[in-house]
Amino acid sequence: MADTRDHVLTGTRGTLAVREWPHPRPRYIALVVHGYGEHSGRYQEPAGVLTAHGAVVYGPDHMGHGRSAGERVVVEDFEDVVTDVHAVAGLARAAHPGLPLVLIGHSMGGLISARYAQRYGDELTALVLSGPVIGAWELPGRLLALDEIPDTPVNPAALSRDPAVGAAYAADPLVWHGPMKRPTVEAFARALDTVDRGGGLGALPVLWLHGDDDRLVPLDGSRVGVERLGGTLTERIYPGARHEVFHETNRAEVFADLTDFLDGVLAR
Template sequence: MISTEAEFYPNGNWLTEKQLEKLRKGLPAFSLSEASELEENLAILKQQYLSFYNIDFSVEFPDLELKHSMGKIESGEFELLCQAWQPTKPKAWVLLVHGYYDHMGIYQHIIRHLLSAGYAVLGFDLPGHGMSTGERASIENFDHYAEALKKVRSLLGDSELPVHVIGQSTGCAAIMNYLINNDEPAFDKVLLLAPLVKPFAWDSGQWLFKLLNNRINSMPRRFAINSHNIPFMKFLAEQDVLQPKQLSVPWVAAMKDWLERVDAIEEPCTKPIVVIQGTDDKTVDWEYNLPQIEKAFASVKVELIEDGRHQLVNEARRYRDQVFALIDHHLEAH
């Protein structure tokens, strides 16, 4: 019997890296207000991209009269792929920040949920991920992620609507880094899903990192089963051409630096945050991370998803529904 989850993912490989690179190069500068007309071949590629990743929400939600924007912005040395879905009368903006190896294309479930709840959604591919530029799944310093988030947040300016932010894993590190080092009130509500400080089994694996560092630049990626959603895991490993195939050693070094910086924090950030964490997460060391986050932030509300794995935005429905119910609750809370 085929799981109903399988219906969310395509049969076959419709897209190639070459096609997506052609689309990326041909996209205009990102704009929330002006819709850019694409050449016919690029318009076809864009539609193929939206259909392949099941994020063509203008077709799915015709009553919302959605406006979809897609284009590029610059952040330092990187060119970031940005997307937005705007209903005619949204109640707030939600900015999404994805995790390591991820990209906005695979976040269909949370985008769908937020749109159906009345929010406008803004997201982007982190440097080195998806259709943003940069060495694949690599970064010299996590500050580049925080700078990218700051650039994308600036697209909304002094919005009349509330602006919330939701991160997953490494995306949470970008958000926390941004909040710790910026005083301006950029976000109303902050929700962190399976936040990264220290990875699972890091202490036992440091010897390998020390051996590899400065000797090789990357090693083959192992596709870990970090969700109960097996059709999603199969899609990542077999069909998603935007999935990096290597673990970047420089990224691990940057992550180690991030871990040490969080450990050294003495003055907590005053911005209240919510952490949603699965108890069967074997990607991050959540039992170590939660106290570290509570030391770094003065007000932390922790919500645990019993038996939930790491990919909370792409978990099996029984877990995903719990995550989305908590997101609804905290975004609506006064």
């Protein structure tokens, strides 16, 4: 696989670091939208699958995440993050005019991507949601009811049954290992409500991927949001899988489901 290229954009709240996984003759653009506390560099393996499938892949580090500007993990308004992701799509489209655009969002990135599809759905060929934070996600309400948000970082073991995934996450200096911050939790609550009220996606092809042992973003809560979004839905629920299905022990199956879905969409 080709080496990554780095781009820097001016985002809504400062500089935005963007990774590109190039392809010499791409047939579509894949825009990967990472989750809370992490960064686009953790998507090297799925990006490799996508480039082998014919995509040029782009992935921003969101404000306050990875190599982008901002106080760590502070997002005051997810509408700004959606605007930033749209700027990355503009960068990709300028470099590769006329290609189909597929948006792939994981966890918090699923929330951002769902909102992106509500705002800019006519620019998308397909939407992929992995363990998306949409629907009935109870964590923000529980945290906001407390006087002080506890210093309880993400448990690396909740990410995957593959212990190497948790070990790499725990050792990654670009991953946030501290507590959630109140402005971000408040923004999560508002964004969940915004997506809930934001309308359906018409006939947009949507692939929903989720582990049935996801304890960070439980399956049943996400189902509420996915079904409300609508679109032409394909779902794949993986028995025993935890939160990060792209890093799970059955990821070869997940990647096959992803590329099969994209083959069907791109053939239309």
